[in-house]
Amino acid sequence: MIFDPRSIIIDDTTLRDGEQSAGVVFSLEEKLTIAQQLSAMGVPELEIGIPAMGEQEREEIKAIVALNLPSNLLVWSRMRSDDLKHCLGLGVGMVDLSISASDQHIQHKLKQSRSWVLATIERCVKTAIDAGMQVCVGAEDASRADSDFLAQMAETAQKAGASRIRFADTVGIMEPFGVLDAIRKLRSVTDMAIEMHAHDDLGLATANTLAAAVAGATHVNTTINGLGERAGNAALEEVVVGLKQLYNIDTGIDLRNFTALSHQVATASGDTIGSRKSLIGRDVFSHEAGIHVDGLLKDPNNYQGVDPALLGRNHQLVLGKHSGSQGVMYAYQQLGIVINRLQAGLLLPQIRQFVSINKRAPQSADLNQFLLSL
Numbered sequence: 001m002i003f004d005p006r007s008i009i010i011d012d013t014t015l016r017d018g019e020q021s022a023g024v025v026f027s028l029e030e031k032l033t034i035a036q037q038l039s040a041m042g043v044p045e046l047e048i049g050i051p052a053m054g055e056q057e058r059e060e061i062k063a064i065v066a067l068n069l070p071s072n073l074l075v076w077s078r079m080r081s082d083d084l085k086h087c088l089g090l091g092v093g094m095v096d097l098s099i100s101a102s103d104q105h106i107q108h109k110l111k112q113s114r115s116w117v118l119a120t121i122e123r124c125v126k127t128a129i130d131a132g133m134q135v136c137v138g139a140e141d142a143s144r145a146d147s148d149f150l151a152q153m154a155e156t157a158q159k160a161g162a163s164r165i166r167f168a169d170t171v172g173i174m175e176p177f178g179v180l181d182a183i184r185k186l187r188s189v190t191d192m193a194i195e196m197h198a199h200d201d202l203g204l205a206t207a208n209t210l211a212a213a214v215a216g217a218t219h220v221n222t223t224i225n226g227l228g229e230r231a232g233n234a235a236l237e238e239v240v241v242g243l244k245q246l247y248n249i250d251t252g253i254d255l256r257n258f259t260a261l262s263h264q265v266a267t268a269s270g271d272t273i274g275s276r277k278s279l280i281g282r283d284v285f286s287h288e289a290g291i292h293v294d295g296l297l298k299d300p301n302n303y304q305g306v307d308p309a310l311l312g313r314n315h316q317l318v319l320g321k322h323s324g325s326q327g328v329m330y331a332y333q334q335l336g337i338v339i340n341r342l343q344a345g346l347l348l349p350q351i352r353q354f355v356s357i358n359k360r361a362p363q364s365a366d367l368n369q370f371l372l373s374l
Contacts, residue, residue, distance in 0.1 A: 007250045008243055009219045011045040011195060012038055012236055014265065015064075016076050018227035021269065028060050030268040032067065034224070037261045039069040042253045043236075045219070047074045047096065051086035058090060065091035074136070079124045088131050096166060097124055098138030101145035101153060114149055118156045125160035136164035136195060143169040143178075147185050154190040164193040164219065169208060172201025172231060176211035183215035195219035198234045200226060205234035210242050213249055224265040225273060225280065237262070237279045241310060256312040279311055286316040290324020293317050297330060318361045321352050335364055337371070346374055 014034060019026050026034070035046055046069070049061045065073060073092045077083045079099035087095045099117055100106050106117055121137060128135045137157040142150055154165050167186060169179075179196070186194055196212030198205040198221070209220045226235035237258055243249040262280045266273050275282040285308040287293050295302035296315060308314055319331050325344035328351065332339045339347070350370045354362050362370070 007252065008213050008217070009044050010236065010240065010251050010253060011047055011074065011219050011221050012043050012223065013047040013076075013197075013221050013233065014038070014223040014227060014236075016047040016049055017197075017221070017229065017233055018223040018265075018269070020229050021227055021232070021271075022229070024227070024269045024271075026268055028063060030264075031060055031064060034261070034265060034268075035064050035069060035071075036067060037257070037264075038224075039067075039071040041255065041258065041261075042251075043071055044252065045072045045074060047076060047221070048092070050076050051090060052077060052083040058086065061090050061092065076138070079120050079137075081124060081127060084124060084128055084131075087128075087133065092133075094134040094136065095128055096136045096138045097121075097128060097162075098140050098166075098168075100141055101139035101150055101168075102141040102143075103146065104144055105141045114152075118152060121153060121156045121162075122160045125157055125162050129161035134164075135160075135162040136166055136193075137162045138166040138168060138197070140168050141170040142167045143171070143174045143182070147182065150186060151189040154186065154192060158190060158192050162192065164195055165190065166195040166197050166219075166221075167212070167217070168197040169199055169205075170197075172199030172205065174198070174208050175202070175204055176207045179208045179211040180215045183212045183217055187216035193218040195221065197221040199228065200231040200233065203231070205232070206238040206242060209234040209239050210246065213243060214247060225262055225269075225271070225277075227265065227269055227271065235278075237311065241279060241306060245306065255310055258311050259313060279306065283316075285313055286318050288318045288320040288327070289322040290327060293327040293330070294324060297326060319351050319367075320355045320361055323348065323351060331367060332371070335367060339371070343371075343374065347371065 015031055048064050049057050051058050074094045074096055075087050075092050076096045077087050079097045100110055106112055125135050139153055157165055194217045196209050196217045198208040222236035222239050223233040224236050226232040240251050240253045273280055287296055292303045317327055325341050328344040328347055329339055347370050
């Protein structure tokens with residue numbers, strides 16, 4: 001596939017949709033820290049809360065605004081006049097006004113009609129624009145919407161003054177080929193900015209987000225660690241690395257200090273990061289198999305799909321059941337001990353037996369003991 005490299009704007013929603021994860025509540029101090037660090041990494045947009053939730057939420061939004069971050073700040077609101085009024089006077093310049101796009105939602109949640117949806121968009125967007133705000137129209141459940149009606153929503157939104165439309169895969173049912181087709185169709189009927197909002201119910205949020213970028217989306221939603229409702233959202237780290245490495249699409253985001261932020265968010269959300277979680281898991285840059293270790297030591301690119309330095313990390317060579325002589329020699333070299341291939345071959349059975357019994361890699365004291373037994 002030939003793709004013309006361009007930039008994509010990340011609109012990170014850790015502080016909005018991320019906090020909507022069941023049981024997750026960030027303190028004000030945690031929110032301020034997350035916002036500051038995301039901005040310091042170069043994340044250009046942050047969606048920072050839902051003003052209609054109450055006075056405390058609004059005060060916390062004001063506190064984030066007071067940081068004077070270089071990132072553009074957004075708030076989220078239902079497409080309702082009473083909710084919209086709470087978004088005013090907070091110092092935030094843009095609002096995502098969300099309304100149902102699918103007949104399933106329109107008929108069975110809103111108990112309304114398509115014409116009512118279009119009229120509501122026209123009225124509320126104009127109200128927000130008149131109040132001095134920029135508007136992104138959030139098409140909730142767009143993944144189950146009729147494409148022609150979605151086009152009507154976009155046309156109505158743009159005429160009313162909106163500058164962006166958000167395509168939300170609210171229930172996480174899409175796959176990349178469907179996203180590619182849907183975003184291309186939407187791109188063909190509007191010159192507004194298009195934002196992709198993906199959920200990970202089928203494990204495809206990142207793939208769907210990348211597909212949207214290829215299809216013509218200008219903005220994408222992410223969260224740190226993929227935090228979010230149900231199975232979560234597209235993970236910031238995966239999207240940033242995927243866009244750059246696979247499509248040479250730049251986001252301007254530097255992830256070298258991301259690991260610390262990732263763990264801070266995991267702690268603040270009461271969540272854990274799986275040891276094999278892509279890019280940030282404890283063991284994802286660890287290597288044990290003899291053929292991999294040998295190849296990696298000769299040239300990292302032999303077995304390196306992603307450079308761990310992008311995330312401020314390093315490869316870790318681990319001794320275990322599948323290690324080979326080269327890995328053993330390297331492990332002792334790290335201790336300042338030079339052994340030959342014959343010695344390494346003699347040590348391998350001890351190492352493999354140790355790992356089988358103890359279910360962990362041997363430490364320096366263990367390696368020294370093995371060597372003494374030769």
